[in-house]
Amino acid sequence: DADLLFVGEAPGAxxxxxxxxxxxxxxxxxxxxxxxxxxxxxxxxxxxxxRCRPPDNRNPRTAELANCRGHLEREIELVDPALLVTLGKVxxxxxxxxxxxxxxxxxxxxxxxxGDAVWPVLLSVHPAATLYDRSQEETFTEAIAAAAAxxxxxxQSRLGEF
Numbered sequence: 001d002a003d004l005l006f007v008g009e010a011p012g013a014x015x016x017x018x019x020x021x022x023x024x025x026x027x028x029x030x031x032x033x034x035x036x037x038x039x040x041x042x043x044x045x046x047x048x049x050x051r052c053r054p055p056d057n058r059n060p061r062t063a064e065l066a067n068c069r070g071h072l073e074r075e076i077e078l079v080d081p082a083l084l085v086t087l088g089k090v091x092x093x094x095x096x097x098x099x100x101x102x103x104x105x106x107x108x109x110x111x112x113x114x115g116d117a118v119w120p121v122l123l124s125v126h127p128a129a130t131l132y133d134r135s136q137e138e139t140f141t142e143a144i145a146a147a148a149a150x151x152x153x154x155x156q157s158r159l160g161e162f
Contacts, residue, residue, distance in 0.1 A: 002045040003151035005081035006030075007072070008126070009049050009090035010060050016053040021046040022087075022127070029127035030087075033141050037148035045079050047072065049094050065094050073115045084112070084119050085147045088126030095121055103129075106139045107146055122147050 006022075014024040022030050034040060050060040050068045060068075076084065086092040092100040095112050105123045112121045124143035129136040 002043065002079055003082040004039075004044040004085055004147055005076060005079050005083070006044060006046045006085045006087055007049060007091040007095065008046070008087045009094075011048060011051075011053045012057055013053065021048060025131055026127040029130050029140070030144075033127070033144040034148075036141060037145045039148050045081070047075055049091050059090055065090075069094075076114050076119065077117070081119075081151075083109075083147055083150045084114075084121045085143070086121060086123050088124075088129070092121075092123050103136070103139070107143050109146075109150070120150075122150065 008021060011021065012024070012026075015021055021027075030046075031041065034044065049072055050064050051071060052064075054060050054064065084095065086095060089100055089102040092102055092105075095114065096110065100123065102123060102125055106125050107123070109120050109122045111118050113119075122143060124147075125136050125140050127140060130140050
């Protein structure tokens with residue numbers, strides 16, 4: 001049970017070894033942004049589009065995403081979050097089923113049909129983007145702050161203020 005459900009693309013090597021999502025440097029960035037927004041990992045749920053690490057850390061293929069879609073939809077249904085937050089291009093495109101310009105759409109909230117329900121989805125760059133391009137730090141932290149505000153308002157967000 002969590003108001004915020006963060007969705008990444010797939011486990012990396014460290015995630016696969018530890019059995020936890022978003023560990024290592026990307027996890028540190030996410031944890032820091034959550035802390036700055038007044039949240040911790042205990043306040044949110046983090047998952048991935050696919051459950052197994054793709055070879056050579058490549059992006060999941062269409063068939064792999066499709067194979068795991070039912071698991072993701074069931075998890076969303078069971079968690080019943082106020083807001084889904086996509087962490088990067090792959091989960092955004094997978095959930096929305098369209099091309100996403102994640103750097104320019106980061107911070108946008110769009111409705112997304114998942115299973116038999118419609119969910120609000122906040123688009124965000126991946127935490128690793130901040131490690132490779134420092135100009136993405138503000139974009140990422142603002143998206144996490146907006147997500148925290150959305151959840152704190154019980155889904156009645158004033159995201160336009162961000």
